[in-house]
Amino acid sequence: MTDFISLPFYDLFHESGHVPGIREKLPSLLTGAQRSILEIGAGTGLITTSIADWTPAEIFALEPSAGMRGMLLSRLSARPELLKRVTVLPYDALSVDLDEPVEAMVMINVIYALEPDYRKRLWPVLATQLEPGGLLIFTWHDGGPPAPSPLKELEARQVGRHTYTILSEIIESDEERCKARYLYRIMENDKVISEEDTVGYAYRPVRDVIEGELVSAGFAQTDAPEGLLAWRLGLQQF
Ligand SMILES: C[S@@+](CC[C@H](N)C(=O)[O-])C[C@H]1O[C@@H](n2cnc3c(N)ncnc32)[C@H](O)[C@@H]1O
Structure with a gap:
């Protein structure tokens, strides 16, 4: 999941x-x-x-x-x-x-x-x-689903010494559905300590x-x- x-x-x-x-x-x-x-x-x-x-x-x-x-x-x-x-x-x-x-x-x-x-x-x-x-x-x-767009940072939050960041990419979209990738990253200074991504569909009728x-x-x-x-x-x- x-x-x-x-x-x-x-x-x-x-x-x-x-x-x-x-x-x-x-x-x-x-x-x-x-x-x-x-x-x-x-x-x-x-x-x-x-x-x-x-x-x-x-x-x-x-x-x-x-x-x-x-x-x-x-x-x-x-x-x-x-x-x-x-x-x-x-x-x-x-x-x-x-x-x-x-x-x-x-x-x-x-x-x-x-x-x-x-x-x-x-x-x-x-x-x-x-x-x-x-x-x-x-x-x-x-207005329907967003158009395809490259991976970009949505937002970042500081938690103690770590920075939590979410990035997203719209891979493809049609009249109602888009396929999106989300990347969940945790960093300490310049070092990535955790990075996981998901790909799923979203619907905007x-x-x-x-x-x-x-x-x-x-x-x-x-x-x-x-x-x-x-x-x-x-x-x-x-
Ligand atoms: C973005 S979250 C929103 C949670 C909450 N309503 C809020 O505003 O913080 C979407 C939620 O919808 C739930 N969800 C997805 N499909 C569902 C379904 N078929 N029936 C009920 N809930 C569903 C997900 O498990 C998730 O918790």
Whole structure:
């Protein structure tokens, strides 16, 4: 699993990456969710604990990766008051089967990981797990996948005497998919002490595609701040 290569870098780069923007934009969308929220692809819990701070709702944090889930459970263990309110679901989004439909679903930086066929099958499943009128919120970058580009440094972070760096290369891309290489490097001064790379695919469907899929699953788009899309499940489920 490529997971184990990127895992030690995750919080180091994301706590100050997409997370501050999401923490600013998400609370206003969740004001109506007081009873229950499903977070899909909760990762290490950077957003999970924030959701718990904003709302009194019961939270279902779904995360298929054992490595990410381990970090999520560590984070929850450091907040023992949350252990009664957050249930960690150890499977992928298509397998979700809750006892009652939730009021809202949140999916932050996950859609890029879903293959088109998986994604198309997912929306109707989520519709069965959301109460009528409930909200589905996810991060969104329009414009399709990035064009091929050579290996370049994305960011570096200092940890004691070491520098952690992530580099990325877009190897190829088409209308929806790109093949990317990520290189995870740890250096002490000029000496590389660890370097591992992964190659994988990411998916960036254009707006018309995502809109068609969600409308046919019974969702209608509603307002959301830049970088997020919000969809309300029709009162009449299809
Ligand atoms: C970039 S991380 C985002 C984690 C977290 N939402 C955050 O914002 O920090 C993407 C997460 O989606 C999860 N994921 C990938 N495919 C998934 C699927 N089919 N169902 C649920 N989660 C999935 C990965 O395991 C990973 O934890």
